[in-house]
Amino acid sequence: MNETAITVHDVTAHYGSKKALDQVNLTVPTGAHFALLGPNGAGKTTLVNILCTLRRPDGGTAVVAGADVIARPTQARRSIGVVFQDSSLDDRLTAWENLEFHGLVYGMAAKPRRAMISTVLELVELGDWTHEIVRTFSGGMRRRLEIARALLHRPKILFLDEPTVGLDAQTRQRIWQYLDRLRRESGLTVLTTTHYIEEVENADIVCIIDHGRIIAEAPPEQLKKDHGIRWLHVVPQDATAAEAIVQRFPQAQRLSGTGLALPAGDDDRTDAFLAEFRDRLSEIRFHPPTLESVFLSLTGRELRDRADGQRDADRAAGRRGGRR
Amino acid sequence: MEAMMLLRGLYAIWLREITRATRDRAQLIGGVSRPLIWLLILGVGLNPYFRGEIYGEVRFVIPYTYLQFLFPAVIVLNIMYTSIQFAVSVIWDREFGFLREILVSPMPRPLILLGKVLGGSTIATIHGGLVLILARFADVTLSLQQMFTALGLMFVLAFGLTSFGVILAARVRSFEGFGVFSNTIILPLYFTSSSVFPLDPALTRTQMVTAYPEWLVFLVQVNPITYAVDALRGVIIGFNQFPPTYGLAVIFGMAAVFFVVALIDFSRS
Ligand SMILES: Nc1ncnc2c1ncn2[C@@H]1O[C@H](COP(=O)(O)OP(=O)(O)OP(=O)(O)O)[C@@H](O)[C@H]1O
Ligand SMILES: [Mg+2]
Numbered sequence: 001m002n003e004t005a006i007t008v009h010d011v012t013a014h015y016g017s018k019k020a021l022d023q024v025n026l027t028v029p030t031g032a033h034f035a036l037l038g039p040n041g042a043g044k045t046t047l048v049n050i051l052c053t054l055r056r057p058d059g060g061t062a063v064v065a066g067a068d069v070i071a072r073p074t075q076a077r078r079s080i081g082v083v084f085q086d087s088s089l090d091d092r093l094t095a096w097e098n099l100e101f102h103g104l105v106y107g108m109a110a111k112p113r114r115a116m117i118s119t120v121l122e123l124v125e126l127g128d129w130t131h132e133i134v135r136t137f138s139g140g141m142r143r144r145l146e147i148a149r150a151l152l153h154r155p156k157i158l159f160l161d162e163p164t165v166g167l168d169a170q171t172r173q174r175i176w177q178y179l180d181r182l183r184r185e186s187g188l189t190v191l192t193t194t195h196y197i198e199e200v201e202n203a204d205i206v207c208i209i210d211h212g213r214i215i216a217e218a219p220p221e222q223l224k225k226d227h228g229i230r231w232l233h234v235v236p237q238d239a240t241a242a243e244a245i246v247q248r249f250p251q252a253q254r255l256s257g258t259g260l261a262l263p264a265g266d267d268d269r270t271d272a273f274l275a276e277f278r279d280r281l282s283e284i285r286f287h288p289p290t291l292e293s294v295f296l297s298l299t300g301r302e303l304r305d306r307a308d309g310q311r312d313a314d315r316a317a318g319r320r321g322g323r324r
Numbered sequence: 325m326e327a328m329m330l331l332r333g334l335y336a337i338w339l340r341e342i343t344r345a346t347r348d349r350a351q352l353i354g355g356v357s358r359p360l361i362w363l364l365i366l367g368v369g370l371n372p373y374f375r376g377e378i379y380g381e382v383r384f385v386i387p388y389t390y391l392q393f394l395f396p397a398v399i400v401l402n403i404m405y406t407s408i409q410f411a412v413s414v415i416w417d418r419e420f421g422f423l424r425e426i427l428v429s430p431m432p433r434p435l436i437l438l439g440k441v442l443g444g445s446t447i448a449t450i451h452g453g454l455v456l457i458l459a460r461f462a463d464v465t466l467s468l469q470q471m472f473t474a475l476g477l478m479f480v481l482a483f484g485l486t487s488f489g490v491i492l493a494a495r496v497r498s499f500e501g502f503g504v505f506s507n508t509i510i511l512p513l514y515f516t517s518s519s520v521f522p523l524d525p526a527l528t529r530t531q532m533v534t535a536y537p538e539w540l541v542f543l544v545q546v547n548p549i550t551y552a553v554d555a556l557r558g559v560i561i562g563f564n565q566f567p568p569t570y571g572l573a574v575i576f577g578m579a580a581v582f583f584v585v586a587l588i589d590f591s592r593s
Contacts, residue, residue: 052428077430088421092344104336105429107329149425 005030005157005189006051010060013046013212020046022212023060028191028205031183035203036193037295043212044193045085048161051191052082065156078106081155083146085162085193091135095126095145098134099152106153113152120148123178124171139166147175151182160192164199176202197291206291210299220291227297228289232264232273235283245277253300261287261296333431334439341413341443351409355402355451362398363458366520367391388561391462395455396556397519400549403452403478404514407485408506410444411493415502418493437590441486441583448482449475464561474559477575481552484578490586494593516540517549523565548574 006028013021020043028034036044049055051064053073062069065079089098096117103113121127124144134142143166150158158179164172182188192199200206200220207217216223235258236242245260246252249269253261264270264286274284287293345351371390417423426436453475459466466474492509496502523536523544544550555571558564564571 054424054427074430074432077428080428082424082428084421084424086421088423088425090340090344090422090425091420092347093340097340097343101336101340102425102429105333105426105431107332107430 007063011057012059031187032204034191035200038209042209079156081150082159083150096130124148157189224289227294230264231287231293232262233285237282241280337439338443345447359455367394395462396560399452399455403448406448406451408489410486411489414493444486445482449479452478487582487586494589516543516547
């Protein structure tokens with residue numbers, strides 16, 4: 001068996017003159033849970049689209065399950081399962097019809113197909129909804145059905161683009177348990193994208209991506225050790241106080257809302273800061289190194305800081321498979 | 325083994341179109357009500373005016389009633405509507421993301437398109453076939469062999485027009501845009517295909533131009549649907565205004581050319 005599931009070399013992508021991916025390089029070992037972490041618009045979906053052969057990179061190469069996505073896309077497609085960021089179900093068909101379609105298109109014979117359909121429906125607890133039209137499903141149910149569908153043909157690599165949006169904790173746990181088992185037993189490789197830090201704590205490798213560039217790639221613990229520092233989060237009493245703080249301590253980062261974050265390393269700047277401003281703060285709190293703080297120190301920004309409107313527009317465009 | 329897998333995929337894509345069509349009430353209602361309106365109201369209403377006698381000297385020699393004359397054209401009309409409307413299914417796949425599910429699958433692009441077009445043509449042929457149920461009413465009797473020849477031609481015609489619908493879909497961005505588009509295409513093509521009036525073969529060319537203005541005759545002659553209607557008329561009521569090979573050539577030609585263009589469009593995207 002191949003040791004690396006995915007190799008990405010110098011991949012570049014643009015939309016018009018806008019650069020979405022800038023010389024991305026990464027390697028995903030077989031059987032790993034690889035998490036791509038980045039804020040909205042970082043280029044996660046663009047990278048997933050390239051890896052699942054929906055979009056050609058404008059430069060560089062990508063090899064998925066031993067097949068070059070440009071030269072041998074069909075071979076690559078055989079080995080992958082994809083859950084897109086937005087629904088790609090046919091909502092005029094029933095759950096079963098959607099799965100049956102998928103199984104047939106992947107060339108599965110009747111017997112294993114039927115067996116797998118009940119297995120995956122069971123996994124996502126949609127057994128009672130087998131013959132219901134998907135249009136009547138809730139968002140979370142659709143999501144579950146899509147995950148079931150992506151696993152139906154037993155892919156070697158599973159791409160999950162923000163998979164857990166709209167899923168409750170129990171379902172999420174169930175699905176991860178199943179995926180972990182598949183990873184152990186059959187060497188399934190899982191690549192997820194997310195902007196929720198909590199989701200990547202359990203990943204084997206976390207890759208932080210921002211503005212189309214990979215800015216860090218390591219196991220979560222390693223990242224915390226290398227880039228994590230303590231942060232002091234403060235809420236100034238008023239806007240003038242906030243202004244004054246930023247003036248005196250340019251390293252302060254503005255958080256969403258009225259908060260500010262200051263790196264609280266071992267130096268005495270923290271003491272100096274507190275001595276100077278303690279009376280003009282309404283709240284102070286120390287944060288131990290977390291991935292969130294790793295992210296903050298690497299990018300200078302909080303993770304969720306982009307307007308939702310932008311995101312929706314991008315998603316509508318992304319849904320068309322990269323076509324405008 | 326490999327071929328078997330591809331056939332399964334082709335079947336899945338075809339079956340999905342059929343399943344979706346059976347759940348689309350509006351389209352079914354259109355497919356049933358359109359022939360009823362055309363045959364019951366227009367056909368019955370104009371039937372008495374169609375015979376030559378009332379024109380005195382210049383006699384139309386078509387030995388058929390208007391209902392019989394109109395009957396094959398209504399089949400073509402039903403096929404045209406359903407085929408071209410098929411573009412909506414293509415736009416739907418693109419806009420609602422299902423296209424990505426198909427495109428990341430190992431199915432080769434040409435087979436994906438073939439499956440979709442076959443699905444669309446099957447639905448259109450069925451809608452055309454609905455008209456055949458009214459044959460008795462229009463005083464048309466068909467042998468089994470005529471029936472199968474007609475269905476075969478209808479299918480090939482539907483295949484070409486469905487491919488045409490796919491070509492349109494690639495050029496239209498929205499559903500709304502498409503609605504306007506399809507109506508401005510279908511009816512003019514239908515009316516200028518010698519579907520509702522004959523170009524009387526009994527008249528010489530000069531006489532024909534006297535009876536009809538030259539531009540209209542020209543439009544009828546360059547409209548490919550004219551020949552499709554003519555071919556079907558030949559099979560169903562045994563009346564041709566042009567050499568029968570023209571119709572066959574046009575029907576098969578459209579199927580081949582439009583499918584290839586649709587394929588080029590589809591592989592490029
Ligand atoms: N179809 C498109 N047309 C133009 N620009 C696009 C298109 N799709 C994405 N972009 C741009 O490319 C960049 C990367 O987008 P991408 O969808 O890959 O981000 P993402 O990391 O998946 O974000 P999110 O977390 O919101 O899903 C964004 O700046 C976005 O504006
Ligand atoms: Mg995304």
